[in-house]
Amino acid sequence: MSANPGTKVSEILVKKFKCFHSWEDEQEQLWLQQMASQGLHLKTRNVLGVYTFAQGTPAQIAYRLDYVPNAKWNVANVIEPDDSYQQLLIDTGWEHVLKGNGWHYWRMPVTNTRHAGKAEIYSDDASKQMKYKRRLPGLLFWFCILTVHLSLPQSSLHTLGDGKLAYMIVYGIAMPITIYLGYSMIRIYLRIRELRQ
Numbered sequence: 001m002s003a004n005p006g007t008k009v010s011e012i013l014v015k016k017f018k019c020f021h022s023w024e025d026e027q028e029q030l031w032l033q034q035m036a037s038q039g040l041h042l043k044t045r046n047v048l049g050v051y052t053f054a055q056g057t058p059a060q061i062a063y064r065l066d067y068v069p070n071a072k073w074n075v076a077n078v079i080e081p082d083d084s085y086q087q088l089l090i091d092t093g094w095e096h097v098l099k100g101n102g103w104h105y106w107r108m109p110v111t112n113t114r115h116a117g118k119a120e121i122y123s124d125d126a127s128k129q130m131k132y133k134r135r136l137p138g139l140l141f142w143f144c145i146l147t148v149h150l151s152l153p154q155s156s157l158h159t160l161g162d163g164k165l166a167y168m169i170v171y172g173i174a175m176p177i178t179i180y181l182g183y184s185m186i187r188i189y190l191r192i193r194e195l196r197q
Contacts, residue, residue: 012055014040019049022135023187025065032063032107042097042105060110062119064094067135069102089121102138125195132192136185143181146174 016035020028032042037060040053068085089106090096097105108119122128150171 013043014053014055016040016051016053017049018051021187022067022139022184023132023191025067029063029065032105033061036061036063036107042107044098045100045105047101061107062110063097064106064108064119064121066104066106066121067102067131068104069134069138094121102135129192129195132188132195135188139181139185139188143178143185146178146181150174150178 018028018031020031035042035051035053037058039056039058041056041059041061042051042063043054044052086096086104094106094108097107099105106121110119122131
C-alpha cells in the first residue's frame with residue numbers, strides 16, 4: 001500500500017550516547033564523520049552526551065567544532081547578517097548544524113575520504129589555539145565560584161538548612177565538579193601548548 005501524494009514520510013531518528021570533553025573535539029569530529037559514513041547524520045546533542053541522528057544515505061561529511069561563547073545568532077538559529085566570521089564559513093560551503101553551550105557544529109560534504117581531514121575551519125595552529133583559549137574563561141569562572149563555596153567553614157553550612165544535607169550537596173556534588181573543572185583547564189592548557197610546538 002503506497003502513501004498518499006503529499007504525505008510527509010517520517011524521519012527515522014537514532015540516539016547514541018557518547019562522552020567527549022572540551023579538549024577532545026578532534027575525536028568528536030572524527031566520530032561524527034564515521035556516523036555520517038554509516039548514514040547517521042547529526043541533528044541534535046544534549047548536555048548529557050546524547051546525540052540524535054537522522055538516518056539517511058551514507059555520505060562522506062567533514063564535521064568541525066568551534067567554540068564561540070558570544071556568537072550573534074537569532075532565535076531561529078539563523079546567523080545575524082553582521083557576523084562576518086560565521087557568514088564566511090557559510091559562504092565557503094559549511095553548514096551550521098547546531099549550537100550548544102558555546103559550541104558550534106559545522107559540516108561539509110567532501111568528495112573523497114582523503115580530503116575529509118583537509119576540510120578545516122582553522123587553517124593554522126594559532127587560530128586553533130584561540131578556540132581553546134576562548135574556552136578557558138568560562139571554566140575558570142565556575143572553578144573560582146565553586147572553590148569559594150568549598151572554602152566556606154563547615155559551620156556556615158547550617159545556615160543553608162539541614163546541615164547534613166547541605167554538607168552532602170556542597171562536598172558531594174561541588175567538590176567533584178570543581179576537580180573536573182580544574183582538570184579540564186589543565187588539559188586545555190596542554191592542548192594549547194601542544195599546538196604551539
